[in-house]
Amino acid sequence: MAEENKPQSSVDETPISPIRPNNERRNSLEQHLKQRPDRSELVEKNILPASTAAPSLQEKQKELEKHMRADSLNDKISHRPSPEKLIKEGVLHEDPRSPEEKYEEAIEEEYAKREGGA
Numbered sequence: 001m002a003e004e005n006k007p008q009s010s011v012d013e014t015p016i017s018p019i020r021p022n023n024e025r026r027n028s029l030e031q032h033l034k035q036r037p038d039r040s041e042l043v044e045k046n047i048l049p050a051s052t053a054a055p056s057l058q059e060k061q062k063e064l065e066k067h068m069r070a071d072s073l074n075d076k077i078s079h080r081p082s083p084e085k086l087i088k089e090g091v092l093h094e095d096p097r098s099p100e101e102k103y104e105e106a107i108e109e110e111y112a113k114r115e116g117g118a
């Protein structure tokens with residue numbers, strides 16, 4: 001008799017994903033693959049790397065490119081004329097301030113940037 005008064009628990013048996021007619025669910029992967037962008041488009045958007053190297057080598061390739069850029073910049077900097085030579089040629093003008101004054105002004109400018117940008 002106690003079992004008769006006990007409420008029956010109802011179980012929701014509706015599927016998690018909606019039921020689609022005509023095997024639409026099975027064909028959805030095929031539809032998504034048809035709409036997939038080309039590799040060149042993904043490279044253009046910087047989603048994929050432009051490299052055709054194996055994925056295991058791509059990180060080393062990026063590191064090598066980075067070191068090559070650093071070497072190139074260091075080479076260019078080493079051939080840059082000195083400030084004294086540029087002053088003699090009239091490209092730069094000599095700053096009459098002392099190094100301490102320049103430093104204090106740079107600190108004040110940096111502080112003003114941070115206060116204004118915060």
